[in-house]
Amino acid sequence: MKNRPSYAIASVDHALQLATALQVEGSLSVSEAAERLGVARSTAHRLLAMLVYRDFAAQDGDRRYVAGPVLSLGAHSQSRTALLRTLGLPHLEALVERVGETANLQILAGDHVRFIGSVECKQALRVGDREGMVFPAHLTSGGKLMLADLPEEQLDAFYAEEKWADRPGERPDVAALRRELRTVRERGFAINAGRTETGLTAIGRALRPDGGRAEAAISVSLPTVRFSEEKLPHLVAALALTARDIEQDLVRALARGA
Known part of the structure; x- marks a missing residue:
């Protein structure tokens, strides 16, 4: 962690x-x-x-x-990302109050996930602020949700062997990943159990403001020692409520031409 x-x-x-x-x-x-x-x-x-x-x-x-030229956002326009972050942060704060754990907002940037918003909980042992961090999408809860919505050909392009030739040990088992993504689609949520950091568990939910492909994802991150299967239904329900609220706010903002 x-x-x-x-x-x-x-x-x-x-x-x-x-x-x-x-x-x-x-x-x-x-x-x-x-x-x-x-x-x-x-x-x-x-x-x-x-x-x-x-x-x-x-x-x-x-x-x-x-x-400047060193920085490149990639997947999202700045205005759309800024709007998503502005609308999402108050709901992340409410989510933190609801579950008592750190909450995050993520977008897909190629085959990686970028954290564009993060609200820490107040517990002494907690997952810290993740804003600005980037992780391989297939390792994170939010990343798996967004990958699960991609067309097959785009997923193939992300994990083609030649693209990972200089880092073969990091390339995921694509067949296993596809099976995992099918489960993610069926469940409607995803779990990262220590995949990005030892001692961390995260549960994610996709944001689909237009009802189509996942545009972003939110997640709750907590120390694994505080996670249990009994907590999962509560966390998933809280994420679903937060995702709905952010989606509704984004739809209204776009309708107003924000």
């Missing part, structure tokens, strides 16, 4: 948070960056200037900061 390093450097953490925000949400002004981090405008300006220097950020014509 990943925990915040005891030697964490605040300026590095702040710079990484800004890079993540630019990558998944879109542009930021100096004032917005300062408010996001809870720092002075001068500090935010220095951090953004360093990101520009290293090509993680750039300035547009309105003097706002945008993702």
